[in-house]
Amino acid sequence: METAQNLVIRNGLVIDRSQNISQVANVYIANGRIAGIGEPPDRGIQFESFDASGCVVTAGLVDCQVHAYEYVTPLGVNIDRTCLSKGVTTLVDAGSAGSSTFPGLRKFIAERSKAHLYCFLHIAQHGLASAGCVTTGSGGECDSLNVVNVQDCVRVINENRDMIVGIKVRLAAAVCDDGKNEEEVYRRALEAANICQVPLMTHHAMSTIGHGGKLGCPGSLRTGDIYTHCFHGYNSLLDPETGKVDSHCVDAKSRGVLFDVGHGQGSFSWIVAEQCATEGFWPDIISTDLHSDSINGPAYDLLCVMTKMLHLGMPLEDIVAAVTSTPATAIGLTGTSADITVLKVEEGSENLEDSCGDLRLITKMFVPVAVFIGGERCPTSAEKSWPNPSCAAECRARVAKNKETK
Structure with a gap:
């Protein structure tokens, strides 16, 4: 250096x-x-x-969704080796750690990394310690509501405000006891986020929860909350009847809900992204969802995901904002450090x-x-x-x- x-x-x-x-x-x-x-x-x-x-x-690029808990979760990657070398100076781990496993993320990853690492704390106490990518198979971190503890989540956030910037929840039937727990898990995540006044990042795919209604996603999200994986192809944000962006998603964006690419292994469809581009429905945040199953494709790195957005016609200034000022504001970063x-x-x-x-x-x-x-x-x-x-x-x-x- x-x-x-x-x-x-x-x-x-x-x-x-x-x-x-x-x-x-x-x-x-x-x-x-x-x-x-x-x-x-x-x-x-x-x-x-x-x-x-x-x-x-x-400004130094911000990747608002990675999985950095190497050796503790099956998804973890080394952020200095894989992200910093590609221009990313600040990263946010999106739910690898929950209230019970967070101390190790701080001590063994964040404190030993040159790149700055923050965290969305998973609403499940053990985070993704035994969970991988969501598929149609069963078994996941929220199969038991016993591990979805609002009080523990709130306590750990309040004790670690310098590093924890929000809460993460995965709304998918396969990780919530075949969908039986989804609504209650979502309620608890929203409750914890409201108590702590931090953003909630939602993974919403192959879910029993719709876009709108009493407890919809993104319909129930608040200003500043983040709807990630917005271009996935599984019951996506496109209305199946019209083929256009669902009205609940348009309304949520107008209310200040932030839409994030969160590319990952299974969460980016050219067809969905092209339709959104046609309608001018651009993401507010561009992130990789980089992990062990996406780093060798199809996400690769943040510059690759930015390249895909450039190909779709997203203006250069908007792309830069989506990897700098917008995610920085979303997680409360300020300052003039020369990153x-x-x-x-x-x-x-x-x-x-x-x-x-x-x-x-x-x-x-x-x-x-x-x-x-x-x-x-x-x-x-x-x-x-x-x-x-x-x-x-x-x-x-x-x-x-x-x-x-x-």
């Missing part, structure tokens, strides 16, 4: 929606903090120079799969150029991990198997 107390990143396209900036400018870093954009803060200071001509300069990512949009020609194995020809893609945490430059890897030739076939086989077991 290279230490640079005083640095100027020159001539890049600086995009920062929180400051209404989208222009070619210089970014000045002094003593590990952003000291100015445009003119130098003090002409007496000597700055080392980094040339970002032809690049996009942003900065430098990216380039390159031309190419690659077939890129979704979670169903469907392919689209990608001609523009994001690649990392440099990443800084607190003004210190960290190693980056411009080598793409995608495409993985076998992944599309594996995705198609998994979808076919799920259909057979329904």
Whole structure:
């Protein structure tokens, strides 16, 4: 890692929606903090120079959904090795830990990682310690309501406000005793989130709970809550009768519910995303849901998911906001620490799969150029991990198997 107390990143396209900036400018870093954009803060200071001509300069990328509890859950990945090298400086673990298992996430993962790690605490006490991806098979973390303890969840959040930024719940029949517990699990998650005044992130797929109604999802979500996996293909946010975005989802977005990509292994459909793009229903947050079963495809990394949104026609400034200012605001991050990512949009020609194995020809893609945490430059890897030739076939086989077991 290279230490640079005083640095100027020159001539890049600086995009920062929180400051209404989208222009070619210089970014000045002094003593590990952003000291100015445009003119130098003090002409007496000597700055080392980094040339970002032809690049996009942003705040450090935020991946609002990963699974970082390596060795404790079957989904965990090493965030420094797999995410920081791709320009992601801040990550949020989405439910790997519950109230009983959170201390280990802090001690053994967050405190030992260079990248900043926060957490959505799972409403189930053991989190995802024995749970993997949701399929049509039975068995999951909320099969017993005995482990869905509101008081314990609230206590651990209040004791760890510096790291826990919200609550996570998976609403899927397969992880809630074949759907028998879903509504009660959802009620308890909402109750805990209300008590703590933190956002609730909901995984909502293959669920017995509809979009609207007395306890719908996203119908019952509050302003600032997060509806993740918004482009999945399983009873998706598209109305099956009209093929358009469900009115309950449109209403929720207008109320300030945040829609998040949360790509993962099984939660991104080109067909659903293309329909949403046609209607201008863009995600507020772009995240990977990166874990051991998605890191080698079809999610790969945050830049890959951003590339998919670029292919769909999402404006560059909106993409940047969805991986910087919007998720940062959603989880309550503030400050001027010099976490900065430098990216380039390159031309190419690659077939890129979704979670169903469907392919689209990608001609523009994001690649990392440099990443800084607190003004210190960290190693980056411009080598793409995608495409993985076998992944599309594996995705198609998994979808076919799920259909057979329904």
